[in-house]
Amino acid sequence: MSDRLTAVDRLDAWRRAAQGGDGSPWLRAAEAEALARFALRFGEGVALMEAVATRFREPVRDTGWEILGDDPEGENWEDHHDPQRALDLLRRKLARARHDGAVLEYKLWLRASHG
DSSP: OHHHHHHHHHHHHHHHHHTSTTOSOOEEHHHHHHHHHHHHTTTEEEEEEEEEETTTTEEOSOGGGSBOSOSSTTSSHHHHOOHHHHHHHHHHHHHHHHHTTOOEEEEEEEEEOOO
């Protein structure tokens, strides 16, 4: 039970950080998805996501692995403010990076839905 509380506490700390200007700490893919799922409970979604190569902490070569607000119309947070749609986009981005063999860490910014 204490392990579960620790995990929830960690997710809550990441969530609070992701609500601010600096975003979440750098997270592995599974942690980023866990944070996005956790944020759904509070009506929040991933508005932005940066990625870096884990080994060298360098910017990624393919911005298609990130959520920067320049995805096709209707996919961006500003287009819909829908936490579930934001989670779906995050999952597609993580899957694409995995498929491409990229080992990345992610920084998320969360925003509350408007509806």
